[in-house]
Amino acid sequence: MxxxxxxxxxxxxxxxxxxxxxxxxxxxxxxxxxxxxxxxxxxxxxxxxxxxxxxxxxxxxxxxxxxxxxxxxxxxxxxxxxxxxxxxxxxxxxxxxxxxxxxxxxxxxxxxxxxxxxxxxxxxxxxxxxxxxxxxxxxxxxxxxxxxxxxxxTNPAPAARNSNAVPRILSIGSLTARKGHDVLLAALKQIEDLPWSATIVGSTAFDPHTSAYLQSLVEELGLQHRVVLTGEVEDATALLATADIFALASRYEGYGMVFAEALAHGLPIVACHAGAVPDVVPEDAGLLVAVDDAGGFAGALRTLLGSPEIRRSYADASRRHGRALPxxxxxxxxxxxxxxxxxxxxxx
The missing domain is CATH 3.40.50.2000 (Glycogen Phosphorylase B;)
Structure with missing residues (x-):
């Protein structure tokens, strides 16, 4: 064929x-x-x-x-x-x-x-x-x-450590409008009173306008010392294995392979009710909010960041569901x- x-x-x-x-x-x-x-x-x-x-x-x-x-x-x-x-x-x-x-x-x-x-x-x-x-x-x-x-x-993956002194938030998705990184950044601004660091991984090639806007938004929000835009990486496995929370505010997903990868690593997830995301992310493994709801996204992140016990519960469920993926x-x-x-x- x-x-x-x-x-x-x-x-x-x-x-x-x-x-x-x-x-x-x-x-x-x-x-x-x-x-x-x-x-x-x-x-x-x-x-x-x-x-x-x-x-x-x-x-x-x-x-x-x-x-x-x-x-x-x-x-x-x-x-x-x-x-x-x-x-x-x-x-x-x-x-x-x-x-x-x-x-x-x-x-x-x-x-x-x-x-x-x-x-x-x-x-x-x-x-x-x-x-x-x-x-x-x-x-x-x-x-x-x-x-x-x-x-x-989904490939079998090592469990994330989920134990950083300053929790690490990871987001993976091309820097395009559909991936909702602007919503994530707005949410992070609302929780800057909490300890965290954030890494956003994604190619800048598909939408240079959005990529430039996101870089300027990081600076506009004063988050440049806490948020890193890495661009495209060859293999994100090491980043997934050392993160504490996976967060992606996609406005639509036909499936969302990266959410399945986060499950395989046992990461608690914050995402949106968008396309197939609710089919991929079980309720006990992630917190889903409305599309474009930066306040709701911030609230979900605050819930996970504010309680290591809650974060661990979602991580355990995520890992369990990840093992069952085909x-x-x-x-x-x-x-x-x-x-x-x-x-x-x-x-x-």
């Missing part, structure tokens, strides 16, 4: 991490996976990039099975309509493109219409959470029978079964 993806596969985001692990898992299961890079700029490619991606996909031989990452697939509606009859097209949807934070009304409507048309041409859809499956059936007219849910796997081998097998079903249909 062919795996088509936009941008650079080594990009440090949850979505690309999912792609890499799925490809590795399929190879381990004996699949022959051909990688097809579609170019940069998605989901807002220029005309040249879009035409180039369509040309690459249309060069696939008749009957080929192609799995297309949703960051590109959602705007490839014209190509999908043209080639759906001769190819087995499978979409991998991390979350609908129109649900990204920061879009204006016209952008949102255009992306929703394009992705709706593209999804009408697929042989199957793979999603990363039950919430995204519901979103596609209810708002994108995708039959439930075409959808396979393949929740991201591994990447399970994710790969689910996707392999979906692909096998498509090959059987083609042969029949």
């Amino acid at each position: 062919t795996f088509a993806f936009p941008g650079a596969l080594e990009t440090k985001t949850g979505g690309y991490g999912y792609d890499r692990r799925v490809i590795a898992g399929l190879l381990e299961l004996g699949w022959d996976v051909e990688l097809l890079p579609l170019g940069a700029g998605f989901p807002f490619p220029d005309e040249e990039s879009l035409t180039g991606a369509e040309r690459l996909l249309s060069a696939l031989p008749d009957g080929a099975c192609v799995l297309v990452d949703g960051l590109a697939f959602g705007v490839l509606d014209v190509w999908a309509a043209r080639d759906a009859q001769r190819l087995q097209i499978i979409a991998l949807v991390h979350h609908p493109l129109a649900l990204e934070t920061g879009l204006d009304g016209n952008q949102r409507r255009r992306l929703e219409a394009q992705e709706h048309r593209a999804l009408s041409q697929v042989a199957a859809v793979i999603v990363t959470s039950p919430m995204t499956a519901r979103e596609l059936t209810e708002n994108y007219s995708v039959p439930a029978s075409l959808i396979t849910v393949a929740v991201p796997g 591994g990447w081998d399970v994710t790969a097998r689910i996707i392999a079964e979906c692909l096998e079903a498509q090959f059987k249909q083609r042969r029949s």
Whole structure:
């Protein structure tokens, strides 16, 4: 099968991490996976990039099975309509493109219409959470029978120490509007009477405007001596293992792999009722507040910071739930079964 993806596969985001692990898992299961890079700029490619991606996909031989990452697939509606009859097209949807934070009304409507048309041409859809499956059936007219849910796997991890004299708050997420780091910073300002330090890890490449704003906000709030913006890191395992609290104020998540990683390390979590986050973070492992509620977020952090006993209780529950999370081998097998079903249909 062919795996088509936009941008650079080594990009440090949850979505690309999912792609890499799925490809590795399929190879381990004996699949022959051909990688097809579609170019940069998605989901807002220029005309040249879009035409180039369509040309690459249309060069696939008749009957080929192609799995297309949703960051590109959602705007490839014209190509999908043209080639759906001769190819087995499978979409991998991390979350609908129109649900990204920061879009204006016209952008949102255009992306929703394009992705709706593209999804009408697929042989199957793979999603990363039950919430995204519901979103596609209810708002994108995708039959439930075409959808396979393949929740991201989680690596076994050492338990965090949870014992720093000055509690360490860790947040991991690209510096984009959707990740809500501005809400976290506003919340941290409200609890500066308490002892804590905070580290925010995330790439600055996807949204330079938001990245610059967050850096200036740290200084504006007078938190530069307590908050560190590290940028992208190669491996956040050491940071997770030495943190006391994981906090991320995402405005939307199609799944939220980083929350599962926090559970695997046994970190108490503060997050928002956003997208699939409530499906990932159990009530006894984390405190969830309304989206964009900086005061509520501050209150949740204050609860954990103010009582080592409460923090330990949430950490123990987090670790327990983290041990029960599926591994990447399970994710790969689910996707392999979906692909096998498509090959059987083609042969029949």
